[in-house]
Amino acid sequence: KPHQFxxxxxxxxxxxxxxxxxxxxQQGVLAEVRKDPLNLIDKFxxxxxxLRNDEQAQQxxxxxxxxxxxxxxxxxxxxxxxDFLRWALLPPGQYADWLIGVRVNxxxxxxxxxxxxxxxxxxxxxxxxxxxxxxxxxHKKIRANRLAPVLIKEIxxxxxxxxxxxxxYTAGIVVPTPISQTRYYHRSLNAKKLIEVxxxxxxxxxxxxxxxxxxxxxxxxxxxxxxxxxKKDVAQVTKLLNEYLKNFKLYFKYTExxxxxxxxxxxxxxxxxVVEKEQGxxxxxxxxxxxxxxxxKNPKYTHLKAAYSYYNVATQTPIVQLMYxxxxxxxxxxxxxxxxLDIMDNEKFxxxxxxxxxxxxxxxYLYNWKLESxxxxxxxxxxxxV
Ligand SMILES: COc1cccc(CC(=N)NC(=O)c2cccnc2OC2CCNCC2)c1
Numbered sequence: 001k002p003h004q005f006x007x008x009x010x011x012x013x014x015x016x017x018x019x020x021x022x023x024x025x026q027q028g029v030l031a032e033v034r035k036d037p038l039n040l041i042d043k044f045x046x047x048x049x050x051l052r053n054d055e056q057a058q059q060x061x062x063x064x065x066x067x068x069x070x071x072x073x074x075x076x077x078x079x080x081x082x083d084f085l086r087w088a089l090l091p092p093g094q095y096a097d098w099l100i101g102v103r104v105n106x107x108x109x110x111x112x113x114x115x116x117x118x119x120x121x122x123x124x125x126x127x128x129x130x131x132x133x134x135x136x137x138x139h140k141k142i143r144a145n146r147l148a149p150v151l152i153k154e155i156x157x158x159x160x161x162x163x164x165x166x167x168x169y170t171a172g173i174v175v176p177t178p179i180s181q182t183r184y185y186h187r188s189l190n191a192k193k194l195i196e197v198x199x200x201x202x203x204x205x206x207x208x209x210x211x212x213x214x215x216x217x218x219x220x221x222x223x224x225x226x227x228x229x230x231k232k233d234v235a236q237v238t239k240l241l242n243e244y245l246k247n248f249k250l251y252f253k254y255t256e257x258x259x260x261x262x263x264x265x266x267x268x269x270x271x272x273x274v275v276e277k278e279q280g281x282x283x284x285x286x287x288x289x290x291x292x293x294x295x296x297k298n299p300k301y302t303h304l305k306a307a308y309s310y311y312n313v314a315t316q317t318p319i320v321q322l323m324y325x326x327x328x329x330x331x332x333x334x335x336x337x338x339x340x341l342d343i344m345d346n347e348k349f350x351x352x353x354x355x356x357x358x359x360x361x362x363x364x365y366l367y368n369w370k371l372e373s374x375x376x377x378x379x380x381x382x383x384x385x386v
Pocket of ligand 1: 341
């Protein structure tokens with residue numbers, strides 16, 4: 001009985017695809033939403049995480065560091081920092097009860113997060129206030145208790161109470177029913193280390209020094225006027241971003257306050273660079289976020305430093321050149337690899353800049369919403385989840 005839980009949820013399944021009308025699958029009724037938290041098995045208790053509290057942030061950090069997503073070969077595990085989690089989970093408009101922990105004897109054993117977003121779906125009319133779900137994690141030692149479905153149902157209840165009825169999320173696994181299946185790509189920045197940690201492998205005819213030459217980058221970026229983003233750029237970056245994202249079928253619309261939160265550089269979290277060639281005129285920007293992975297077993301390295309492409313808008317600079325500069329900047333910031341999905345216009349630069357396909361895919365999901373088109377192509381996706 002595969003997907004026992006997901007069959008019970010308002011997600012289109014294969015044979016319903018052509019019957020369902022586009023839009024919400026189930027009409028939510030606020031008065032019918034359960035007012036109290038779902039029941040938990042004995043000794044387990046709900047706990048609203050305050051990420052501003054160092055102790056509680058440390059508990060979430062440790063749970064994820066030891067129990068969150070690993071690659072298919074279980075060689076690497078995401079190692080999100082506390083500063084990163086505060087960036088990702090404390091955006092403008094956040095709700096105190098949308099960072100949900102489960103504790104046993106004061107120890108955190110489960111977590112799930114939601115943040116409020118307004119998602120534009122397929123056309124300007126569909127501006128849907130909803131939640132973006134992330135960081136679903138259950139401690140490895142208590143995986144058999146079916147706690148994950150309870151975490152999902154509980155955050156669903158807390159979103160329903162706010163009169164919101166949809167959610168957006170991603171996952172490496174396939175459950176009913178992806179709206180898009182995207183692929184991830186990697187561009188080597190430190191060929192030697194990638195081989196030594198087992199992230200990359202050498203074929204018969206390749207050598208480490210050949211690989212280092214192949215992926216070598218200039219010391220400095222090419223684009224004149226490229227510099228770190230500052231507060232004074234927020235208005236122009238907001239306009240550039242909102243204009244660009246209209247090209248896609250799934251995108252967020254950003255206020256200046258949101259652009260400030262998501263794009264102003266934060267050390268070891270988010271890097272954003274703007275192109276200001278002519279005095280005071282920003283024409284392009286690039287951004288990437290910092291998500292290191294713990295190398296689970298390696299004599300020499302404990303971490304893989306990975307930069308992940310975030311949002312990049314090229315209106316005057318060719319996208320290939322802008323992203324080539326992103327690689328150079330990431331290399332200079334100390335990253336070993338630069339990762340990107342084949343969403344938005346990314347396939348325009350992936351091949352030319354020598355990105356290699358990863359061994360997995362990242363699936364996008366919309367909860368309680370039937371699209372007009374059953375699936376979206378990766379290049380129609382305009383949202384990046386961290
Ligand atoms: C290299 O260390 C890894 C540690 C854990 C998992 C993976 C493979 C993987 N699952 N990668 C991605 O999901 C991925 C690959 C490229 C770009 N973004 C990605 O995921 C983002 C977005 C979704 N939440 C996790 C980070 C790699």
